[in-house]
Amino acid sequence: MDASCTRAPRRGARVTVLVCAAVCAAGCSGPAPPAKDATARPAAVPLAADDLQTRYQKVIRAVLPSVVQIRASRDLGSGVVYDGRGHIVTNAHVVGSERTFTVTTANSETPLTARLVYSYPAQDLAVVKLDRVPAGLRAAALGDSDEVEAGQIVLAMGSPLGLSSSVTQGIVSATGRTVSESGPGGGTGATIANMVQTSAAINPGNSGGALVNLDGQVVGIPTLAAADPGLGGGAAPGIGFAIPASMVKTVAGQIVANGKVVDSGRAALGITARTVVDAGYRPAGVAVVSVGGGGAADRAGLRPGDVITGLGDTPVTTSTALAEALAAQRPGRRTTVTFLRDGRKRTVEVTLGEQ
Template sequence: MDASRTRALRRGAPVAVLVCATVLVSGCALPRSPARQDGSTAQAAQPPAAEDLQARYQKVIRDVLPSVVQIQARSDLGSGVVYDGQGHIVTNAHVVGSEKTFQVTTANSEEPLRASLVYSYPDQDLAVIKLDQVPAGLKPAVFGDSEKVAVGQIVLAMGSPLGLSSSVTQGIVSATGRTVSEGRSEGGTGATIANMVQTSAAINPGNSGGALVDLSGQVIGIPTLAAADPGLGSAAAGIGFAIPSSLVKTVTGQIIRSGKVVDSGRAALGITARTVVDERYQPAGAAVVQILGGGPAGEAGLRPGDVITKLGRDQVTTTTELSEALARNKPGQRTTVAFERDGRAQSVEVTLGEQ
C-alpha cells in the first residue's frame, strides 16, 4: 500500500563484531552486580531520567491513542485520526481508495461504527470521513505546528499496522522538508508531497492515516509512506514519511468547511507531460503533451512537443522530478523553465499558477 523508493544499508553485523573485539582486547568482562551478604545479587535501580522518559511515553500514549482509529474499507485496512467532536476523521486518500462507506473501530467502541466519505484529495493523499453516529467519549486529537518540528525529536507512530489495532512504535525525526513521490503500482495515489517529515519510527501497511506524535502529545504528521528498495523488494527499515500536520490542518479544514479543497497551495504549469528518453534509453526530460488553455505554460509560449529539462534550479529528467520541483514552489512565484524545441535549448520566464 505504501511506496517510496530508497536503498537500505545493512551494517549491523560488522558493528557487533567490532564491539566484541574491543571488549576482548581491553580484557574487560561484563561487571557483576554487587553481592549481598545473603549471597543474592542486587538489581540496579532504573535511572531517574529513564523513569521520567518512560512516564512521558506512557502519558502520551494514554492521551493520544484513544484519538486513533482503525478504518476498514472493502479491501483495505488503515488508520485514521479523530479531527473534531463532530465525528470527522482524517486519513490517507489511498486508505479510502474509491470507497464511500467504511467500518471504523474507535477506542470506545466494541463494535465497528459506520462512516461515510466527505471528500478525498489524492493530490496530497489526504481524505476526510465522518462517523454516521458520534459515540459518547469520542476524543479529538491535538494537531501541532509541523514548522517547529526538529531533527532528533522523539516521536511515536500510532495506528493499526498489519491489522494490529492500537499499536505504537517509537523513533526520532530523521529529517524534515522531504519532497516525496508515491508510486501507483502498490496502492499509492501517485501524489508528490512536499515538506514531509522523515522518521525512524516503524511504519507498516495499516499505519497509513494514523498519527505521528511528539512527546507533548501533539500530532505532527500523518504516517503515509514506508521507503522500499526496488532491488530487495522489501521495506527499508527505519525510513518512513509523514504528511506534515500544518498541511493536514489546511486541507482538512477546507474539506470540512467547503466539502472539497478550494485552495491547494500547489504550484502548476498548466500542462500534461510524459517522460522521454535519450538515445541510451535514459530519462531526458518531461515532454509537454498538452497545454491547458489560459495556463502559465501557454501564456509563456511553451508548446506541445517541448521537452522541459529544468525548472528554476531543479534539473528535470522525468515527470516525477517536474512534479517534485513544482511542489517546492508556490502559486504566483516567477521562475525559469528551460526546455528543448527541435533540438535547440531555450528558456522562458513563467509565473506559476495553482493546481
C-alpha cells in the same frame, strides 16, 4: 588516551576520566588521584528510564483514543479524529475510490459507519465523517510542524497489519523531505513536500494514523515507508514519512469548512507530460503531451512536443523530477522553464498556476 579524554564533551568527559583513572590505578605509574572533595556539586542525574516510560504511557493514554481503524471493502488503514463532530482525517490512498467505511475506535470494538467527505489525492489526504458520533469521542491535538526537529522522540500510532491501537517509537530523522509516492497499490502517485522523516516503524495499516511527540501533539500523518530497490522494492527499515501537521490542518480544515479543497497551495504548469529518454535510454526530459487552455504553460507559449529540461535552476529529467521541482514552488510565483523545441534549447518566463 589523555587527549581523547580532554576532547570529550563535558558530561562524557566526566565518565571517560573516571574510566581512564580506573585503568591507571590498575597498572600505570604516576601520582595517586586526589581525594574526592565532599563539597563538590553532584553530577546531574540523567532522566531515569522509569520517568521516560511514564511519559510514554501518559502520551499513549492521551492520544490513542483519537486514533481509529478505517476499513474499506478491500483495504485497511488508520485515521485521526479531527473534531468532536465526527470528522476523521486519513490518507487518500486509504479511502481509494470508495465512499463508505467501517470505523473502529480505540475504546470500543463496536464498528461505526462513516462516509467520505472529500478525498484530495494530490496531497494524499482525505476526510471521512462518522454517521453517528459516539459519546466521549476525543479530537486529537495537532501540533506545529515548524517546531519539529531532527532528534525529537516520536510515537507512531495506528493499525499496522490490522493490529488496532498499536504503538511504535522512534525519532524524527529529518524534516523538509520531498517524496514521490508509487502509483496504484502503494499510494496516489502524489509528490508531497516538507514531509517528516522518522525511524518509527510504519507498516501497512499505519497509513493515516498519528505521529505524536512527547507533548501529546500529532505532528504528522504516517503515510509511507521508503522502498529499497536492493530488497526487491520492499520497505527499507527505519525510513518512514509523515505528512506534516500544518498541511493536515490546511487541507482538512478546508474540506470540513467547504466540502473540498479550495486553495491547494500547490504550483502547477497546467500540462500533461511524460518522461522521454535519450539514445542511451537515460531519462532526458519531460515531453509536453497536452497544454491546458489558459494555464501557466499556455500563457508562456509552451505547446505539445516541447521537452522540458529545467524549472528555474533545477534540472528536470523525469516527470517525478518536474513534480518535485513544482512542489518546492508556490502558485503565482514567476520562474523560468527551459525546454527543447525542434532540437533547439529555449527559455521562457512563466507565472505558475495552481493545481
